Amino acid sequence: MKIKKTALQIRTADVILTAALFVGAVIGAFFAANAGVYADDARVTVTVGGELYGVYALSEAQEIVVDKTYENVIMIEEDSSGRMRVRMKSADCPGQDCVHRPPIDRTGQSIVCLPNMLSVEIRGGEGDADAYTY
Amino acid sequence: MPIRTDTKSKMRDACTTLPPVRMLTLCAVLTAVALVLSYLESLIPLPVPVPGVKLGFANIAVLSALYLLGGRGAFAVNIIRILLAGLMFTGFSAMLYALAGGILGVLVMILLKRTGLFSVFGVSVGGATAHIAGQLSLAVLVTHTVSIFMLLPALLISAVLSGLLIGFIAQLILRTPGLKRSVHEY
Numbered sequence: 001m002k003i004k005k006t007a008l009q010i011r012t013a014d015v016i017l018t019a020a021l022f023v024g025a026v027i028g029a030f031f032a033a034n035a036g037v038y039a040d041d042a043r044v045t046v047t048v049g050g051e052l053y054g055v056y057a058l059s060e061a062q063e064i065v066v067d068k069t070y071e072n073v074i075m076i077e078e079d080s081s082g083r084m085r086v087r088m089k090s091a092d093c094p095g096q097d098c099v100h101r102p103p104i105d106r107t108g109q110s111i112v113c114l115p116n117m118l119s120v121e122i123r124g125g126e127g128d129a130d131a132y133t134y
Numbered sequence: 135m136p137i138r139t140d141t142k143s144k145m146r147d148a149c150t151t152l153p154p155v156r157m158l159t160l161c162a163v164l165t166a167v168a169l170v171l172s173y174l175e176s177l178i179p180l181p182v183p184v185p186g187v188k189l190g191f192a193n194i195a196v197l198s199a200l201y202l203l204g205g206r207g208a209f210a211v212n213i214i215r216i217l218l219a220g221l222m223f224t225g226f227s228a229m230l231y232a233l234a235g236g237i238l239g240v241l242v243m244i245l246l247k248r249t250g251l252f253s254v255f256g257v258s259v260g261g262a263t264a265h266i267a268g269q270l271s272l273a274v275l276v277t278h279t280v281s282i283f284m285l286l287p288a289l290l291i292s293a294v295l296s297g298l299l300i301g302f303i304a305q306l307i308l309r310t311p312g313l314k315r316s317v318h319e320y
Contacts, residue, residue, distance in 0.1 A: 013252050
């Protein structure tokens with residue numbers, strides 16, 4: 001059995017599949033990065049295990065402690081530029097993925113803690129339609 | 135040398151042409167390799183704020199199983215690897231998400247290889263993206279939060295890149311002279 005020293009085997013279908021996925025992902029990433037609006041009357045929805053845990057006003061700075069399988073502490077606070085944002089202050093889940101997520105401040109954004117099946121989502125308030133149409 | 139022609143003759147039916155004991159032993163060896171690769175990977179911290187970004191080292195062993203032992207071998211290696219990793223170090227919750235991604239990923243890889251259109255690169259990239267899609271879908275089902283799909287584009291980009299890297303490594307391994315023959319001749 002002779003093995004020729006050839007270049008790596010790359011076929012047309014590989015290039016098409018990879019390029020299509022990559023271009024699609026980059027376009028998607030662009031939309032995801034710009035999705036959502038800043039809404040003053042937006043609500044912060046906390047869901048645990050698929051069930052609604054609580055709804056809070058984004059305009060009101062507060063600390064929400066969720067104590068289920070694991071403990072999650074969610075902060076609604078003002079960032080340095082004075083805009084309200086939500087972040088996961090702490091969690092005692094093994095991964096700490098949710099704590100390392102960047103804070104969210106626009107409608108449609110979410111932070112998820114998978115081990116606790118917990119999600120924090122910003123949903124549009126009534127000012128949504130105006131915000132979309134500027 | 136071309137992996138494609140080999141698959142058409144006997145590689146696809148490795149499961150039926152290989153003696154069961156040999157199939158079992160080779161699956162076990164590749165599962166052990168996959169498990170070690172999973173563990174090594176968990177030691178490498180990736181400085182990315184997006185959860186779920188991984189290099190997917192274990193897929194080197196799964197791809198090897200796919201090309202050397204066929205679809206059933208690859209399926210067995212990946213599922214047993216995930217179950218063992220879950221029991222040993224990732225934990226139950228992470229294991230469920232890994233299973234969702236792993237099952238979908240290996241099925242897509244088997245299908246892509248069956249089409250005969252793709253090399254290891256395409257199969258690897260397809261498997262990596264399917265893995266991400268499976269995991270995210272389960273996360274959306276569990277948390278009832280559709281906006282988790284906002285993570286999809288970033289994860290897809292990482293899956294395509296790591297899929298290419300893993301495909302490259304797997305192809306280097308699979309090109310080893312005499313590797314495929316050594317599986318079938320004894």
